[in-house]
Amino acid sequence: MLLQAKRADLFDNYLSVLFDLFLTFMKISPLTFGGGIAIIPHIESEIVSKKKWFSKEDVPEVIAIAQSAPGSIAINSAIYIGYMVRGLGGALAAMAGMLVPSALIIFGLTYLFLTYQDLSFIQNAFKGIRPAIIGLILFASFKIGKSAVNDRFTLFLFIIAAVLLFCFHLSPVFLIIGGAITGWFYHAWVRKGS
Amino acid sequence: MLGFVKGAEFMLLFQLFIEFFMIGLFGFGGGYAMIPLIEQAVRQHDWMSHQQFTDIIAIAGSAPGPIATNSAIFIGYQTAGVGGAIIAAGSNLLPSLLIVILLIQLIARHAHTQGLSYSLYGVHPVVTALIFYAGIRMGIQNDLFSKSADYPQYLIMSFAVILLFKKVSPVWVIGLSGILGIVIYGF
Numbered sequence: 001m002l003l004q005a006k007r008a009d010l011f012d013n014y015l016s017v018l019f020d021l022f023l024t025f026m027k028i029s030p031l032t033f034g035g036g037i038a039i040i041p042h043i044e045s046e047i048v049s050k051k052k053w054f055s056k057e058d059v060p061e062v063i064a065i066a067q068s069a070p071g072s073i074a075i076n077s078a079i080y081i082g083y084m085v086r087g088l089g090g091a092l093a094a095m096a097g098m099l100v101p102s103a104l105i106i107f108g109l110t111y112l113f114l115t116y117q118d119l120s121f122i123q124n125a126f127k128g129i130r131p132a133i134i135g136l137i138l139f140a141s142f143k144i145g146k147s148a149v150n151d152r153f154t155l156f157l158f159i160i161a162a163v164l165l166f167c168f169h170l171s172p173v174f175l176i177i178g179g180a181i182t183g184w185f186y187h188a189w190v191r192k193g194s
Numbered sequence: 195m196l197g198f199v200k201g202a203e204f205m206l207l208f209q210l211f212i213e214f215f216m217i218g219l220f221g222f223g224g225g226y227a228m229i230p231l232i233e234q235a236v237r238q239h240d241w242m243s244h245q246q247f248t249d250i251i252a253i254a255g256s257a258p259g260p261i262a263t264n265s266a267i268f269i270g271y272q273t274a275g276v277g278g279a280i281i282a283a284g285s286n287l288l289p290s291l292l293i294v295i296l297l298i299q300l301i302a303r304h305a306h307t308q309g310l311s312y313s314l315y316g317v318h319p320v321v322t323a324l325i326f327y328a329g330i331r332m333g334i335q336n337d338l339f340s341k342s343a344d345y346p347q348y349l350i351m352s353f354a355v356i357l358l359f360k361k362v363s364p365v366w367v368i369g370l371s372g373i374l375g376i377v378i379y380g381f
Contacts, residue, residue, distance in 0.1 A: 029258060029259060030258045031258070032258060032259065037224075065294060065297050065298065065301075066294070067223075067224070068297060068310055068311065068314060069290055069293040069294045069297060070218060070219055070220060070221040070222045070289055070290060070293060071218055071221055071228075071260075071262070071286075071287065071289065071290030071293075072221075072224060072225040072260030072261075072262055072263065072290075073224050073225075074259075074260055075260055075263070075287060075290055076290050076294050079290060079291055079294040079295070080294050080298065083294070083295055083298055084298070088295070091291060091294075091295065092291075095287065095291065098259070099259070099263065099283070099287075101258065101259070102257055102258045102259025102260075102263070102264060103259070103263075103267060103283070105257045105258060105259070106253070106254065106257045106259065106264045106267050106268060107267065107271070107279075109253050109256075109257055110253065110267070110268050110271055110272075113249070113253055114272075117249075120380070120381070121376050121380075121381045124375050124376050124378075124379035124380055124381070125372035125373070125375045125376050126249055126252065126372070126375065127347075127375045127378075127379050128346075128350055128371045128372055128373070128374045128375015128376065128378060128379070129249075129252045129368055129371050129372045129375060130245070130248050130249070130252070130336045130338070130347075131333075131336070131338055131347040131348070131350040131351035131354070131371070132252075132350055132351065132353075132354035132367055132368060132370075132371035133248050133251050133252050133255070133332070133368070134248075134329055134332055134333040134336065134338055134351055135350075135351040135352070135354035135355040135358065135367075136251075136255065136354060136358065136364055136367065136368075137226070137229060137251070137325060137328060137329035137332065138326065138329040138330075138355070139354075139355055139358045139359070140226040140229075140325055140329075141226075141322050141323075141325035141326040141329060144223055144224070144226070144227070144318065144321060144322050144325060145319075145322040145326075147318075148223075148318030148319050148321065148322050149318075149319050149322055154315070154316075154318070154319040155319070157316060157319040157320060158319040158320070158322055158323050161319065161320040161322075161323035161324070162323040162326065162327065165323060165324070165327040166327065166330075171234065172220070172230050172231050172234055172324050173216065173220050173231070175320050175323075175324065176220050176222065176317055176320055176321070176324075178320070179313075179316040179317040179318075179319065179320030179321075180313035180314070180316055180317050181313070181316070182316045183312055183313050183314065183315040183316015183317060184309060184312045184313045184316065186312075186315075186316065187312035187315065188312070
């Protein structure tokens with residue numbers, strides 16, 4: 001009897017932590033436009049200073065794993081922190097917290113866009129926005145390139161990949177796998193040589 | 195007849211699931227790294243026009259949250275309704291969930307994860323090229339890098355790039371260029 005009550009208590013506690021994770025990440029989510037590395041200061045203030053789920057020393061580890069896994073850094077950080085706090089349930093709660101506000105906003109914007117896209121001033125606004133998006137994407141490649149292309153080997157890989165894309169239109173997945181294998185062999189070979 | 199429609203709908207949802215799962219699985223290097231992958235999937239399945247795809251990136255980039263998940267929601271909704279949006283976003287996130295947890299487990303067991311950073315060292319320059327190529331491609335498809343382009347388009351693109359270098363948030367850049375569009379092309 002007593003054990004059962006204790007178990008129910010533990011379960012309540014478990015649920016309240018999940019809910020807490022959900023709410024905390026729901027609060028962070030609208031602050032992270034673009035979903036990138038901009039989330040880190042908010043994680044520090046909410047998760048480290050207020051909630052004390054993590055210490056400041058753990059933050060670089062969060063960033064390292066969030067950047068190594070595929071997907072957006074913001075979501076990956078939420079998954080990492082949620083999982084460390086309360087396992088799979090925690091990871092799902094934190095991820096859901098990140099997603100709910102932005103999903104609602106994107107649903108609203110999608111609805112507005114699909115309803116009003118034929119209005120002439122909306123079309124003209126998008127005529128102005130399209131070149132800006134091209135600029136945004138080229139800028140994103142420049143920004144990633146600044147840290148990714150930093151020596152002769154990575155420059156070589158960048159050029160090879162660009163040539164293969166522009167001349168042969170190879171599939172991105174094929175190139176990514178190629179880059180991973182080349183990077184691995186290069187390091188293995190350099191380590192052997194030194 | 196009904197069975198056929200149901201089958202086609204199921205096929206579409208299945209296609210969305212597979213494509214966005216692969217996009218999530220190979221999206222190394224953050225949200226923007228997924229744009230070339232999404233662009234390729236959209237092109238392959240003819241889910242929408244090039245212009246509409248650019249507009250979706252604009253909307254996904256002006257809402258909070260990861261640009262890839264936002265695009266997944268929009269593309270899923272556009273092709274297969276609310277169910278499509280949920281499937282596309284969910285399958286896009288599943289690889290992140292699995293791989294982050296796998297990495298945590300590996301590190302907890304002191305497994306050798308050095309190989310991953312070696313591989314990523316080779317992946318990131320490729321991703322840089324992919325995003326660059328996607329930008330050029332989308333520019334061509336939107337008649338930006340072509341003879342029919344008018345000079346205000348170049349003006350807006352240069353203006354956007356300058357603002358981004360000045361660390362202005364993309365949301366503001368998108369909003370401002372929308373206003374410029376109305377000013378230049380009329381209300």
